[in-house]
Amino acid sequence: xxxxxxxxxxxxxxxxxxxxxxxxxxxxxxxxxxxxxxxxxxxxxxxxxxxxxxxxxxxxxxxxxxxxxxxxxxxxxxxxxxxxxxxxxxxxxxxxxxxxxxxxxxxxxxxxxxxxxxxxxxxxxxxxxxxxxxxxxxxxxxxxxxxxxxxxxxxxxxxxxxxxxxxxxxxxxxxxxxxxxxxxxxxxxxxxxxxxxxxxxxxxxxxxxxxxxxxxxxxxxxxxxxxxxxxxxxxxxxxxxxxxxxxxxxxxxxxxxxxxxxxxxxxxxxxxxxxxxxxxxxxxxxxxxxxxxxxxxxxxxxxxxxx
Amino acid sequence: xxxxxxxxxxxxxxxxxxxxxxxxxxxxxxxxxxxxxxxxxxxxxxxxxxxxxxxxxxxxxxxxxxxxxxxxxxxxxxxxxxxxxxxxxxxxxxxxxxxxxxxxxxxxxxxxxxxxxxxxxxxxxxxxxxxxxxxxxxxxxxxxxxxxxxxxxxxxxxxxxxxxxxxxxxxxxxxxxxxxxxxxxxxxxxxxxxxxxxxxxxxxxxxxxxxxxxxxxxxxxxxxxxxxxxxxxxxxxxxxxxxxxxxxxxxxxxxxxxxxxxxxxxxxxxxxxxxxxxxxxxx
Numbered sequence: 001x002x003x004x005x006x007x008x009x010x011x012x013x014x015x016x017x018x019x020x021x022x023x024x025x026x027x028x029x030x031x032x033x034x035x036x037x038x039x040x041x042x043x044x045x046x047x048x049x050x051x052x053x054x055x056x057x058x059x060x061x062x063x064x065x066x067x068x069x070x071x072x073x074x075x076x077x078x079x080x081x082x083x084x085x086x087x088x089x090x091x092x093x094x095x096x097x098x099x100x101x102x103x104x105x106x107x108x109x110x111x112x113x114x115x116x117x118x119x120x121x122x123x124x125x126x127x128x129x130x131x132x133x134x135x136x137x138x139x140x141x142x143x144x145x146x147x148x149x150x151x152x153x154x155x156x157x158x159x160x161x162x163x164x165x166x167x168x169x170x171x172x173x174x175x176x177x178x179x180x181x182x183x184x185x186x187x188x189x190x191x192x193x194x195x196x197x198x199x200x201x202x203x204x205x206x207x208x209x210x211x212x213x214x215x216x217x218x219x220x221x222x223x224x225x226x227x228x229x230x231x232x233x234x235x236x237x238x239x240x241x242x243x244x245x246x247x248x249x250x251x252x253x254x255x256x257x258x259x260x261x262x263x264x265x266x267x268x269x270x271x272x273x274x275x276x277x278x279x280x281x282x283x284x285x286x287x288x289x290x291x292x293x294x295x296x297x298x299x300x301x302x303x304x305x306x307x
Numbered sequence: 308x309x310x311x312x313x314x315x316x317x318x319x320x321x322x323x324x325x326x327x328x329x330x331x332x333x334x335x336x337x338x339x340x341x342x343x344x345x346x347x348x349x350x351x352x353x354x355x356x357x358x359x360x361x362x363x364x365x366x367x368x369x370x371x372x373x374x375x376x377x378x379x380x381x382x383x384x385x386x387x388x389x390x391x392x393x394x395x396x397x398x399x400x401x402x403x404x405x406x407x408x409x410x411x412x413x414x415x416x417x418x419x420x421x422x423x424x425x426x427x428x429x430x431x432x433x434x435x436x437x438x439x440x441x442x443x444x445x446x447x448x449x450x451x452x453x454x455x456x457x458x459x460x461x462x463x464x465x466x467x468x469x470x471x472x473x474x475x476x477x478x479x480x481x482x483x484x485x486x487x488x489x490x491x492x493x494x495x496x497x498x499x500x501x502x503x504x505x506x507x508x509x510x511x512x513x514x515x516x517x518x519x520x521x522x523x524x525x526x527x528x529x530x531x532x533x534x535x536x537x538x539x540x541x542x543x544x545x546x547x548x549x550x551x552x553x554x555x556x557x558x559x560x561x562x563x564x565x566x567x568x569x570x571x572x573x574x575x576x577x578x579x580x581x582x583x584x585x586x587x588x589x590x
Contacts, residue, residue, distance in 0.1 A: 019423065026499050027420035031428070034413035037469040041447050042435050048446035057449075105340065108333045111314040113321070121580045122341050125348070128572040130528030130546035133565045136553065137347040140354065140562070146363045148350065180344070199313050206317055212329065215315050241441050244530050248550065262441045269445045270535070282442045293437035300433070 049286070052279035059273050070280035080281075083261045084288070087240050089171055090260070094239045097172070098179035099232060103224070105183065106190030107216060120191060124184040131181065135248045138177050139164075142249075164250050167257035174245045174258060182238070186231050193227045194220065226303045233296045237289055261285055348569060355379060355563030362559040375559075382563035385556065386548070392571070395544040397460055398533060399526035402467030403519050409468045411515065414477035415503050419489070429478070436471035448535055462536040467526060473518055480514045481507055520579045524572045 028035075053070050056063040074080055109119045126134065141148050142163040150160035163173045197220065205215050221228075243262040246252055252259030252267075261281055269278035320326045349369070354362050356374040382388070416422055417429060447466065456462035484507060492502050508515070533544045540548065545568045553561070 023420065024423060027416045027422035030412045030416035030420060030499070030503075031422055033409045034469070034474065037409055037465055038432075038435065040450060041466040041469050042438075042443065043431075045443035045446035045450060046435075046438060048449070049443050052446060104336075107315070108336060111316060111321075111330075111333060112337070113314070117580060119337055119341070121576060123344055124576060125344055125573065128524050128528070128576050129347070129569050130530070130549075130572070132528070132530045132546035132550040133568045134347060136549065136561070136565055137351045140558070141347070141350065184344075202313065202315050203317065206320065212316055212320075220315060237437075237439060241439050243441070265441060265444070266531075269448075275445050275449065278445045282445065285439055286442045289439050293434075293439070296437045297433055 049279045049282045052276050053283045055276050057275040057279075059275075066276065070276045073277055074280045074284065079256060079259065079264060080284075082256045083259050083264050084284075086171070086256075086258065087242075087260055090175065090242055091236050091239050093172060093175045094178060094235060095232070097175050098183065099235060101179060101183045102186035102190055102231070103221075103228065105187045106194055107220065109187065110191055110194045120188065123187050126181050127184045131244050132248060134181065135177065135245060139249055142173060165254055167254050170250055170254065170258045174242070174249065177245055177249075178239065178242065182235070186235075189231065190224060190227060193224055197223050226299065230296065230299045230303060233292050233299060236292050237296065240289055240292075241285075348566070351562045351566040351569070355382065355559055355566050357559045359557035359559050362557075362562070378559055378563045379567070382560045383567065385560060386552070386564045388545070388564065388567055390541065391543070391545040391548050391568075394537075394542055395527055395546075395571075398463050398537075398544050399523050399529075401460055401464045402526045403522045405464045405468035406470050406473055406522055407515055407519055410470055410473040410477055411508065411511075412503070413474050414481050415499075415507055417474070417478045418481035419502075419507075420499065429475075432471045432474055436475070444531075451536065457536060458539045458542055459536075460542075463526075463533060466532065467522075470522070473522070476518060477511070477514065480511050484510050517579065520575050524575050524579075527572045527575075 054065060054067060056066050056069075105123055109116055109123070112119055144150065144160060144162050144165065147160075147163075149163065153160065161169060164170050201219050202215055205219055210218070240260075241262050242260045243266065246258045246260055246263050247266070250258045252263050261284065265278045265281045265285075268274050268281065314321075316326060316329070321330065353369050353371070355378050356376065357368075357371045357378075358375060361368065361371060417425055422428070451457065451462045451465070454462075456465070488506055488510075489502055492506060497505070527544075528546055529544075530546050530550070534547045534550070537543045537547060540551070543551070549561075549564060549568060556564075
């Protein structure tokens with residue numbers, strides 16, 4: 001008995017070990033374009049970032065190794081702490097102001113029967129607008145004089161505010177825009193997940209006398225949990241990389257109150273052409289976000305193995 | 308399917324007095340959200356109809372006394388919007404084609420051809436997806452610049468072609484194609500390229516379509532990368548050009564141009580809705 005099984009095992013092993021090189025060549029030929037572009041525009045650049053951060057590099061290319069000089073300059077600059085403090089505030093504000101929005105919207109839109117796909121398209125609209133164009137419209141909405149928001153507030157006797165020029169208001173003002181842009185995509189993903197839930201579950205719960213709220217609380221939300229985890233981590237990673245909003249609307253001001261690491265990286269790299277220092281900032285980004293990136297990979301894999 | 312029969316609430320419950328109340332409450336929320344979401348569209352549309360003085364006047368004046376429809380024609384000509392649309396279509400369209408081609412070939416290999424180190428390749432791609440793009444923005448720019456691709460659409464297409472997300476989604480989609488189809492083709496002596504073009508691609512056309520539309524919308528509005536790569540004004544895409552022209556034009560024409568810029572991705576979205584996947588896209 002055992003010998004035959006061993007024999008079968010060896011046959012399996014050898015057949016598994018024998019590599020059909022012709023087949024492998026075809027397999028790698030199909031993979032080749034992807035391997036080339038990934039090497040060129042992601043894998044090699046990721047390695048380079050780490051090397052650059054220990055070098056003096058500018059538009060002319062490599063100028064010599066400088067050890068930890070870039071890092072010393074980065075940590076010695078108070079803007080570094082301001083930018084990361086801003087990022088922390090952006091992330092917290094976006095979680096408080098924005099994280100719930102797509103979940104609630106998905107639950108409501110899912111309930112809308114025939115109107116469901118109509119509202120689904122509506123909430124997705126802001127994602128479609130070129131962000132640079134959308135922001136220019138928002139600048140008119142937030143404008144201190146003649147802006148539509150201040151005009152609306154005047155109707156209820158609230159004094160006009162300097163939305164983007166007041167350090168206390170600028171960050172929430174930008175978060176509102178980010179929520180406006182980002183909520184649609186997340187809503188769509190939650191909606192798809194809700195539609196995957198077998199209706200029998202809700203039917204059974206209804207017969208057992210669960211209220212609508214209880215059905216949401218004890219069935220819908222637990223089943224959405226893995227998606228919610230992924231989306232929250234993704235939101236943290238995305239918000240921490242905020243660039244276009246402060247770049248176009250405030251350029252990091254007033255008094256650096258809206259600047260972000262990415263905006264600083266952009267300025268260091270492309271106005272001061274100090275690629276080494278910019279890469280040190282890039283590495284700080286990699287380190288700061290690595291925990292969330294790992295969580296993202298873990299959650300995505302979990303979700304995958306379930307589906 | 309199930310959402311037609313019932314949501315979290317059953318149809319009977321939906322028609323009950325409590326259901327009516329909840330429905331009313333839900334509709335109010337959705338209407339408020341819809342207004343907030345559509346407002347910038349309406350705002351830019353009507354601002355584009357004002358004259359250049361009224362548009363900056365304080366107060367709420369959504370609809371002008373005499374709408375100046377000519378502004379749209381004027382904006383179209385002065386911003387050279389046909390040229391901008393052409394540039395953006397080349398940038399986004401080429402990017403989508405490159406991305407679909409590269410990703411579907413790679414996904415076919417991972418799903419069907421068992422390349423050595425398949426799991427390592429998949430893991431590396433997944434990890435790549437988790438590295439924030441900004442981390443390697445500067446060296447990527449240097450690579451593209453060294454290849455002489457500044458002011459060249461290839462400088463956009465090559466980075467756009469590398470999409471971890473698309474490879475993983477397609478890998479999953481290709482895995483769900485029944486094996487027997489391939490076995491039948493193999494007996495007939497079909498090559499892998501033949502099976503790829505005649506079985507895999509046609510059977511995944513709806514996933515490819517949806518992924519392509521999503522990418523198109525994303526590339527159409529992309530800002531930072533085209534802003535870095537396309538420096539020459541007659542090559543720039545619409546969002547880059549509109550940004551660089553912010554100060555040079557009267558606001559009403561500017562808003563008219565912004566509204567025009569929003570139209571193509573909106574059309575793509577309505578297509579997307581018609582072809583929307585039933586179960587969503589999973590990795």
